[in-house]
Structures are given as C-alpha cells and as structure tokens.
Amino acid sequence: MSDEAMGEKLYKCLKGKRYLIVVDDILGMEVWNDLKKYFPNDENDSKILMTSRIRNVAGNPRNGSPTYYLRFLSQDES
Numbered sequence: 250m251s252d253e254a255m256g257e258k259l260y261k262c263l264k265g266k267r268y269l270i271v272v273d274d275i276l277g278m279e280v281w282n283d284l285k286k287y288f289p290n291d292e293n294d295s296k297i298l299m300t301s302r303i304r305n306v307a308g309n310p311r312n313g314s315p316t317y318y319l320r321f322l323s324q325d326e327s
Contacts, residue, residue, distance in 0.1 A: 256287035
C-alpha cells in the first residue's frame with residue numbers, strides 16, 4: 250500500500266471519532282506537514298502529541314500549542 254493510500258485509510262478511520270495520536274520523534278517540519286493532513290479536525294477535542302529532539306520542530310510558534318522541554322535522564326533514572 251502506498252503512503253498516500255495508507256494516510257487516506259487512516260483519515261477515513263478517524264473521521265468523526267475522538268482520538269489521541271502520539272507521534273514520536275518528528276525530525277523535521279516537512280514530515281509533520283506531510284502527516285497532518287491525514288488527521289481530521291472535527292473540533293471534537295481530539296489531540297495529537299508530538300515529540301521531537303529538535304527544538305525548532307518542537308518549539309514551532311505556528312502550531313499554537315504548548316511546548317515542554319525535558320532534560321535527558323541520568324543512567325540511574327533511565
């Protein structure tokens with residue numbers, strides 16, 4: 250299945266439903282821009298939690314969402 254076909258299938262599956270999606274380790278805004286069109290915005294309080302090790306991606310002021318910066322864990326903590 251192509252990436253686009255998979256994305257369209259995801260969109261149809263999520264449409265009209267409330268969801269929480271976790272997208273781990275986004276490496277660039279281009280990746281997020283390619284993905285976000287497959288998450289319907291039905292204004293039903295669905296949420297997308299995105300993580301990134303790259304501050305420019307996580308701290309993008311255009312997304313209007315809060316950004317949390319976490320420190321690396323020590324060997325004992327991890």
